[in-house]
Amino acid sequence: MSLISVYPLLVANRKEFSKLESQLKERRCRLDADIGVKLKFVIELIRICGGWKERVIIFIQLLDPLNLIMKQLNSLFSWTLGREILYMDGKLDVNQRQISINYVMTLRVIPKCFLHRQKLSQKV
Template sequence: MLGDLQKSLLEGIEGYPNTLPFNSKSALVSVHSSHFLCCTLSPKERALVDMEQLKALKQNPNVGVKTRFLVDFVKICEAMNEKVLVFSQFLDPLTLIMEQLKSIFNRTEKKEVFYKSGKLDKNQSLVGASRVMLLDVVWNPSVERQAISCAYRLGQKKVVYTYHLITHGTTEYRKYCHQAKKDQLSELVFSARNTEQDEPKSFAVEIEDEILD
């Protein structure tokens, strides 16, 4: 559930929904309230909060609904010896989360906490992780599949679970529905179903998630 500060910042974002500036601000602030500082703000938006106070809250995961969930999730994963991959289309949330995890869990960068951007080796396989956390919603469904593929590759011996975090009360849900629809259309267009022999058999597999339980 959104805290009062994060809710007020999201509701105070100016502009038209479905435009790039609005979506970028909304996506960033949906992760953590302090990302308001990373945005280009109008005078009215700046008046929503004390900027110095917001800076002081950067290391507090509880002022972001997604960072709060993520930290609690990592605590459980650590107890169960599970590794987590966190993906975002923005660099600022990843940098902030890395700093929060280092501080809260007393971990060392490049030893227990690793950071990877598009400027680094894109072909690096991360098959040691079995939990994939998607922080935001992107228009292109293939980006999500690429993120999952970083963990679920040859050599991965565990079931890979994917969690897509969507903040209630924002445009993210509507954006996710559009993304899911595009993904379904893509499957219909590109799936080979010319003959009965080629048509894949449907099956269902029920896998319990101990962490969410």
């Protein structure tokens, strides 16, 4: 027996589950971190680490969950991309990736959360 936990909004975005999209809108759970178990865990981990002034690096293989977490961080903490959130994926060109890495290395920007696509680490 297998069990897979998926954030409902990610499932609803698939054509096969398009009927769920209207249900999610009705329930107003698009950015509700308590709906998905994994997302709730990630948000709690970020809260705990934030209290200790630690940073969190999140490696994710797929882009949809990565973008969802970025939206959640913006919604819950009012964090912005490029300031508290550093986001990198394979769609960024090499120069943009290097600029982001340089900002962190020179401590001009100290993000609280790094969102990193797992496949990108093979290219860097």
